Amino acid sequence: MGGDPLGLPLDRLRQSLGLGPGLGLDSRSLAQFIEARDGISKPWLLVLLRLTMLQERKDSLSPEAYMRELSELHQEMMGLGEWWVGIEDEVFNP
Template sequence: MNSEELAQYLEKTNSQFRPWLLVQLRLRKLQEIQDQLSAEEYEARLADIHQDLMNLGEWWVGQEDEAFGGSFLGGL
């Protein structure tokens, strides 16, 4: 799935506001342009995406059902 298809999927499933999926979209886009970037630019962009992911922290704790849909951990 390329970045355009992923973006369309996120839009169709109303998932464009789920931050972990936006990280995936950013990673896919970066992968698609990797050969157009210097190693330093690629590394800087990857580090930026990584930092955004780390900034999510544990925002989802307590809202697993809403964030991930359905019964979290299959009813364990």
């Protein structure tokens, strides 16, 4: 398969937030973005932050540890369910 399994999902999520793909947004800048938009109570933004932090640490982790943490975050995101239903404008048009 190849490539970074986080790359495309992160780009799509960033784009949906109006951040655009491939901006090189680091976890510190993303945390400031979340704080500035009162996003600390929005679990999908916190998962995005954790995914970004994982991506930043990827080179220091074994492939197994990276995939384990990625899988845990995926499960957490899936556990949110269809969190956007009813708040589509807020989520996809910030």
